[in-house]
Amino acid sequence: MADKAQLQEAIKTQGEVVRKLKSEKASKEQIDEEVAKLLQLKAQLGGDEGKHVFVLKTAKGTRDYNPKQMAIREKVFNIIISCFKRHGAETIDSPVFELKETLTGKYGEDSKLIYDLKDQGGELLSLRYDLTVPFARYLAMNKITNIKRYHIAKVYRRDNPAMTRGRYREFYQCDFDIAGQYDAMIPDAECLKIVYEILNELDLGDFRIKVNDRRILDGMFAVCGVPDEKFRTICSTVDKLDKTIPALVSTPAEQNGADEAGVSVGSVAGGGRYDGLVGMFDPKGRKVPCVGVSIGIERIFSIMEQKAEASSEKVRTTETQVLVASAQKNLLEERLKLTNALWNEGIKAEVLYKKNPKLLSQLQHCEETGIPLVAILGEQELKDGVVKLRNVVSREEVKTFTTLMCRKKKRLDR
Amino acid sequence: MADKAQLQEAIKTQGEVVRKLKSEKASKEQIDEEVAKLLQLKAQLGGDEGKHVFVLKTAKGTRDYNPKQMAIREKVFNIIISCFKRHGAETIDSPVFELKETLTGKYGEDSKLIYDLKDQGGELLSLRYDLTVPFARYLAMNKITNIKRYHIAKVYRRDNPAMTRGRYREFYQCDFDIAGQYDAMIPDAECLKIVYEILNELDLGDFRIKVNDRRILDGMFAVCGVPDEKFRTICSTVDKLDKTIPALVSTPAEQNGADEAGVSVGSVAGGGRYDGLVGMFDPKGRKVPCVGVSIGIERIFSIMEQKAEASSEKVRTTETQVLVASAQKNLLEERLKLTNALWNEGIKAEVLYKKNPKLLSQLQHCEETGIPLVAILGEQELKDGVVKLRNVVSREEVKTFTTLMCRKKKRLDR
Numbered sequence: 001m002a003d004k005a006q007l008q009e010a011i012k013t014q015g016e017v018v019r020k021l022k023s024e025k026a027s028k029e030q031i032d033e034e035v036a037k038l039l040q041l042k043a044q045l046g047g048d049e050g051k052h053v054f055v056l057k058t059a060k061g062t063r064d065y066n067p068k069q070m071a072i073r074e075k076v077f078n079i080i081i082s083c084f085k086r087h088g089a090e091t092i093d094s095p096v097f098e099l100k101e102t103l104t105g106k107y108g109e110d111s112k113l114i115y116d117l118k119d120q121g122g123e124l125l126s127l128r129y130d131l132t133v134p135f136a137r138y139l140a141m142n143k144i145t146n147i148k149r150y151h152i153a154k155v156y157r158r159d160n161p162a163m164t165r166g167r168y169r170e171f172y173q174c175d176f177d178i179a180g181q182y183d184a185m186i187p188d189a190e191c192l193k194i195v196y197e198i199l200n201e202l203d204l205g206d207f208r209i210k211v212n213d214r215r216i217l218d219g220m221f222a223v224c225g226v227p228d229e230k231f232r233t234i235c236s237t238v239d240k241l242d243k244t245i246p247a248l249v250s251t252p253a254e255q256n257g258a259d260e261a262g263v264s265v266g267s268v269a270g271g272g273r274y275d276g277l278v279g280m281f282d283p284k285g286r287k288v289p290c291v292g293v294s295i296g297i298e299r300i301f302s303i304m305e306q307k308a309e310a311s312s313e314k315v316r317t318t319e320t321q322v323l324v325a326s327a328q329k330n331l332l333e334e335r336l337k338l339t340n341a342l343w344n345e346g347i348k349a350e351v352l353y354k355k356n357p358k359l360l361s362q363l364q365h366c367e368e369t370g371i372p373l374v375a376i377l378g379e380q381e382l383k384d385g386v387v388k389l390r391n392v393v394s395r396e397e398v399k400t401f402t403t404l405m406c407r408k409k410k411r412l413d414r
Numbered sequence: 415m416a417d418k419a420q421l422q423e424a425i426k427t428q429g430e431v432v433r434k435l436k437s438e439k440a441s442k443e444q445i446d447e448e449v450a451k452l453l454q455l456k457a458q459l460g461g462d463e464g465k466h467v468f469v470l471k472t473a474k475g476t477r478d479y480n481p482k483q484m485a486i487r488e489k490v491f492n493i494i495i496s497c498f499k500r501h502g503a504e505t506i507d508s509p510v511f512e513l514k515e516t517l518t519g520k521y522g523e524d525s526k527l528i529y530d531l532k533d534q535g536g537e538l539l540s541l542r543y544d545l546t547v548p549f550a551r552y553l554a555m556n557k558i559t560n561i562k563r564y565h566i567a568k569v570y571r572r573d574n575p576a577m578t579r580g581r582y583r584e585f586y587q588c589d590f591d592i593a594g595q596y597d598a599m600i601p602d603a604e605c606l607k608i609v610y611e612i613l614n615e616l617d618l619g620d621f622r623i624k625v626n627d628r629r630i631l632d633g634m635f636a637v638c639g640v641p642d643e644k645f646r647t648i649c650s651t652v653d654k655l656d657k658t659i660p661a662l663v664s665t666p667a668e669q670n671g672a673d674e675a676g677v678s679v680g681s682v683a684g685g686g687r688y689d690g691l692v693g694m695f696d697p698k699g700r701k702v703p704c705v706g707v708s709i710g711i712e713r714i715f716s717i718m719e720q721k722a723e724a725s726s727e728k729v730r731t732t733e734t735q736v737l738v739a740s741a742q743k744n745l746l747e748e749r750l751k752l753t754n755a756l757w758n759e760g761i762k763a764e765v766l767y768k769k770n771p772k773l774l775s776q777l778q779h780c781e782e783t784g785i786p787l788v789a790i791l792g793e794q795e796l797k798d799g800v801v802k803l804r805n806v807v808s809r810e811e812v813k814t815f816t817t818l819m820c821r822k823k824k825r826l827d828r
Binding site for chain 2: 067184186280
């Protein structure tokens with residue numbers, strides 16, 4: 001950052017530039033540009049002198065995840081990824097944006113919800129809308145005709161967000177797909193099995209999996225005399241029924257998902273076949289039959305967060321096993337040495353970043369963050385070559401030789 | 415996908431629409447729109463009739479990660495995350511885009527490398543350029559004055575990519591930062607320790623960590639008579655020296671990083687203090703001192719990928735422990751039953767998606783993907799209530815009761 005006096009001088013000069021332009025009735029564009037420069041300078045200054053107040057927020061429909069939310073997210077992801085791996089799936093990743101034309105013609109009227117990047121020269125790009133189209137592009141591009149893969153990543157939709165209900169403009173999708181020409185409907189069955197396993201392990205409460213075939217619906221439409229050109233629109237309406245009804249009806253058992261209070265949370269997973277998509281990318285239209293499921297993870301995060309909020313159990317945001325503390329002053333170096341020895345043994349350890357922290361504040365840090373053990377160094381202990389190891393909850397204490405401590409700590413580990 | 419004949423009819427009609435508009439000398443915009451519709455229809459048809467050839471590629475400077483690359487990426491991330499957790503760090507996440515003004519005035523002349531989103535109505539947005547500015551915005555927004563956090567996520571720069579050297583327009587950053595007013599330089603020291611631990615564990619070869627203080631450099635400039643306004647430019651040049659020299663000099667020991675062949679790979683980590691950044695976001699300019707390091711993970715991926723390529727050891731892309739196979743026909747249901755039992759026991763198991771796969775192709779699948787065990791079902795085995803368990807590499811076989819198999823498999827696990 002530049003020197004304060006220098007900045008104030010620059011702000012003064014820039015202020016004059018703006019006033020001059022205004023008095024000369026310069027173009028709005030020109031004035032705006034110089035005003036922006038002025039605001040930037042003021043922002044650099046900070047403090048009350050900088051009148052320009054930053055809008056401190058994330059973009060509409062998006063959010064940060066704080067450490068507590070991340071701890072929950074990690075737990076959910078671990079359950080899901082374990083399931084995908086148990087079923088022998090590989091994983092891939094793709095860029096967050098695709099060539100605009102890769103997404104063109106894939107989403108019907110929902111295309112208006114696609115985020116485009118500004119044309120800054122070069123290719124026209126769009127943020128991915130789901131993980132299915134990039135997957136199909138990947139298969140066609142690499143001429144892959146069979147693969148069982150999962151992909152967990154964020155996707156982007158310029159939708160009207162309902163964030164309290166776990167609906168965002170930036171949100172995760174957890175996709176599991178099987179591509180390839182296979183017998184019977186074994187891959188389809190495995191997709192259902194995966195949804196069952198994941199929802200079971202997440203322990204969200206009762207759920208119901210609905211299985212259908214578009215061709216049955218098409219048949220019903222045909223019988224009802226629906227004209228061909230209205231098939232898509234009516235299909236889309238029927239698809240939305242499930243999302244509408246739970247809000248109106250109060251019989252949880254009739255709904256897709258219901259939590260341990262019996263309140264329905266609507267649909268948390270979906271999937272199906274898309275045998276034609278890869279062929280849309282292949283220059284020769286070669287088809288690769290695909291089937292897959294997507295777990296609606298944001299809604300699941302919401303439920304888990306509410307559960308954590310309601311529960312008395314505290315969510316830990318670190319995995320620290322021991323805090324290295326001191327009971328007297330001037331022991332910083334000794335604390336750091338012991339912490340270092342613990343790190344070298346692979347033990348998760350912390351030390352307060354203070355020269356002479358009070359023992360009480362060190363113990364408080366353990367209680368606040370859930371660190372189970374505290375290793376207390378004192379002058380007497382150092383003389384005897386030992387360390388006091390205290391269980392933060394039970395307050396039980398043992399003395400151990402510092403040289404043995406690492407091994408002991410490993411055994412005491414949760 | 416619509417019926418082929420229907421599509422061909424639609425293409426014909428749409429072709430007539432385009433011809434009519436052209437003959438009527440309609441506006442370019444109008445014609446373009448109808449041509450786009452025509453191309454979309456043709457693309458849906460696929461095959462040779464669809465003349466529109468998709469450009470099958472990822473955006474410039476970006477890449478997909480295939481399963482092998484993902485396996486390596488997971489390994490590297492595990493080492494890095496373990497280290498961050500060992501040091502008691504929490505983690506956060508932020509959206510991939512920020513309000514454009516959040517990034518304004520933070521990157522000097524590098525601002526031209528920022529990806530902007532198209533103005534589609536609403537806020538002006540940009541893709542994040544690093545994880546440090548979103549972190550500072552997060553701290554100011556939530557009035558957080560101390561935290562030790564890591565953040566692993568992709569960032570975006572419209573740079574000239576040198577992909578063979580691991581430089582991309584979309585790339586990961588692995589940041590570890592300590593925010594807060596603390597004694598001495600304990601947090602600074604911990605950052606160095608973290609870089610040391612990570613580079614050591616990644617086993618990339620010899621490395622050298624250089625520690626400096628901008629104020630020393632500033633002092634040298636002052637002594638040399640560099641005018642104040644040239645400080646920044648010269649600093650930036652000095653900063654680039656390290657990146658240039660390794661390509662010219664051939665003494666690996668003199669360079670930042672050198673791999674097991676002695677070839678320098680340049681800088682793989684960097685960091686420092688940024689005590690003023692959070693204050694730029696705070697309406698009252700309140701400062702939060704920060705220090706952090708960033709691991710240049712893409713370059714590390716490149717090195718690890720090259721190593722894996724050169725090594726005789728095969729990189730496994732799945733973690734499957736056992737393939738459930740059959741030696742005879744008509745045993746699909748039995749194979750699925752056993753696979754299901756294994757999944758229920760938490761064992762990673764696969765089954766080929768064929769009604770009657772040949773035993774040879776089932777064994778080949780194990781060899782190709784590195785599955786260590788195969789459980790072979792046959793009519794005789796089913797009668798006896800046993801299953802043949804074969805070690806794919808040693809071809810050693812044992813017979814076990816199917817009811818006991820799950821437990822046995824757990825013990826035999828890798």
